[in-house]
Amino acid sequence: xxxxxxxxxxxxxxxxxxxxxxxxxxxxxxxxxxxxxxxxxxxxxxxxxxxxxxxxxxxxxxxxxxxxxxxxxxxxxxxxxxxxxxxxxxxxxxxxx
Amino acid sequence: xxxxxxxxxxxxxxxxxxxxxxxxxxxxxxxxxxxxxxxxxxxxxxxxxxxxxxxxxxxxxxxxxxxxxxxxxxxxxxxxxxxxxxxxxxxxxxxxxxxxxxxxxxxxxxxxxxxxxxxxxxxxxxxxxxxxxxxxxxxxxxxxxxxxxxxxxxxxxxxxxxxxxxxxxxxxxxx
Numbered sequence: 001x002x003x004x005x006x007x008x009x010x011x012x013x014x015x016x017x018x019x020x021x022x023x024x025x026x027x028x029x030x031x032x033x034x035x036x037x038x039x040x041x042x043x044x045x046x047x048x049x050x051x052x053x054x055x056x057x058x059x060x061x062x063x064x065x066x067x068x069x070x071x072x073x074x075x076x077x078x079x080x081x082x083x084x085x086x087x088x089x090x091x092x093x094x095x096x097x
Numbered sequence: 098x099x100x101x102x103x104x105x106x107x108x109x110x111x112x113x114x115x116x117x118x119x120x121x122x123x124x125x126x127x128x129x130x131x132x133x134x135x136x137x138x139x140x141x142x143x144x145x146x147x148x149x150x151x152x153x154x155x156x157x158x159x160x161x162x163x164x165x166x167x168x169x170x171x172x173x174x175x176x177x178x179x180x181x182x183x184x185x186x187x188x189x190x191x192x193x194x195x196x197x198x199x200x201x202x203x204x205x206x207x208x209x210x211x212x213x214x215x216x217x218x219x220x221x222x223x224x225x226x227x228x229x230x231x232x233x234x235x236x237x238x239x240x241x242x243x244x245x246x247x248x249x250x251x252x253x254x255x256x257x258x259x260x261x262x263x264x265x266x267x268x269x270x271x272x
Contacts, residue, residue: 016214021141027264
């Protein structure tokens, strides 16, 4: 009896293999996606570099003006930002698509 | 196999033609799998296109050592279908009834005539996915576990529950 049901399931589901899809040309989609991705990556890199420069400059300024505690705090903040960014990047890479 | 690997490498390095060819080769398989999940050709066609767009966007993250391209695409298609089910709050059985007026929907017409497919259409998405993957696509339990991101034991228990429900519904239908 179980085998009968399993055979019927296989047979019925395989009937759906007769559906013929019209495969669209994906080349235009790929090209548009590549352009968009390149633009997004450039923007992300720019934002990351700007943030790093700003925080490092702030930390150096504070260190040079003998406010070492604030400078160290800002350096810690910079490292934390970098760690969170890296972790987020790894999570996105391994995550559900 | 090696030529596919080379094509994948080329696609990940930015060769648009290689990527388009790879995905076009898999399009029919993805569409047929989605037909088995949705039991609705139109819905399956929409999801197939969305699946290709998502695959194109995430292709640099694809790791050929972890899964075959076909398995990766099937996993994306399944995720899209589950998301769509949640978004539309559409019960699986509704798609069959809604398809009444859609002329030429091969899958929906078939599902109406075939008692087994109609019963599959009444399964919840969680139970229907392993059934479509095992009986429709011929995947092994460990591959299904990889696609569904659940342990093998969960796949087996879902399959057993699905078969029990199907058996009960088909028995009721026969009486």
